[in-house]
Amino acid sequence: MSKVVFANVKEYEQQQVTEAVKQMFEQLGGLKSFVKEGSKVFLKLNLVREMSADKAATTHPTVVNAVASLLQQECNATVVVGDSCGGLYTPAVMNSVYRGCGLKEGEKQGLYTLNQDFSSTSTPIGGKVLGSVEIINAFLNADCVINLAKLKTHSFTGYSGAAKNLFGLIPGLVKVEMHATHPQLDDFCDLLCDVADFAQSKIVLHLIDAIVGMEGPGPTNGTPKHIGKLFCGTNPYHVDVCAVTLFDEPAKMPLLQKAIQRDSLSQEFSEIDCDLSSLKADYIADYKRVQVSNDAAFLHLPAWIRFLAEKFLTQKVKMRKRRCKKCKKCEIHCPAKAIEMGKKKAIVDHKKCIRCFCCQELCPFDAVEIKESLLLKTTRWLSSTKTSKKRPK
Secondary structure, three states: OOHHHHHHHOOOOOOHHHHHHHHHHHHHOHHHHOOOOOEEEEEEOOOOOOOOOOOOOOOOOOHHHHHHHHHHHOOOEEEEEEEOOOOOOOOHHHHHHHHHOOHHHHHHHHEEEEEOOOEEEEEEOOOOOOOOEEEEHHHHHOEEEEEEEEEEEEEOOEEEEEEHHHHHHHHOOHHHHHHHHHHOOOHHHHHHHHHHHHHHOOOOEEEEEEEEEEEEOOOOOEEEEEEEEEEEEEHHHHHHHHHHOOOOOHHHHHHHHHHOOOOOOOOOOEEEOOOHHHHHHHHOOOOOOOOOOOOHEEEEEEEHHHHHHHHHOEEEEEOOHHHOOOHHHHHOOOOOOOEEOOOOOEOOOOOOOOOHHHHHHHHHOOOEEEOOOHHHHHHHHHOOOOOHHHOOO
């Protein structure tokens, strides 16, 4: 059995968060059972891009401070904090991200050091779709790692939690390359599982910050949603199952479906030692979820049906002219090279678009909108059931 624990936390008040994290660690056997005395520990955050903590897109500084201070106090650990954001993995970009995400203060207090090693190494990982991949050296050079994720909706994968957060072990624009070479959601979820399974040998704990999560068009353009919980465990899929239980059916999520297919997770979740019934009692019925489109469903259809399905039953990227500042971030980071700057806004070539939604994720002005056709909306409505909108049994 794999134990997952959770704590109820009302707000990001430092003492309250630290006490909750300490209690969770104690329930799992104590930090010393995971981290050796004097270890160099890398805290892998979710720092998707430069955003203030109140936007609920990145790991909150109080959670980082809590874990770092406990590592120092209980394990005399050297703590390094970092991530590879969605853009360039360079000192200028990452230090701007650290500053914007509110992490400089913790470094000033001596709780941790912000990672300044922006190198990476081509690493054999022996995955199903990835034989080897660039991995950031901040991860490789650590004695052990604690994964500090953020619970969010995600327009491509449905949600972002512990397992999805490990995609950030791949540096900068290499992630863009991964989207380009694995454009189908099914294939991309295999990639995410490959990375998560490889990383698991070094990661001792996975903690999800769900005190305030994100709903709507995540992972960066959604809205904050108070959830009031922290989750922690030793297996990323198991922690994700518990967190997702609060707002949706875990088995519906493409990444968790893939973990089930790969036998990394049982269909009944019977190996998870957690009080799922109490989590279901806190189910958030009005949580604004996202509907994901799995283009792999079209691959084996006749060509003419596939053409119609891809034209009318897939989501489309739309640029909001009034919000677009022509900063070119979407153009630079588009894996399919489907975006170019027009006179008044960015223009999307929908024939090239692979619907990875990197443009939406990285746009600092919320200028990217994901649109659904009337036919797609109607199809979703007809396929939905009343039970899916109610609290799961």
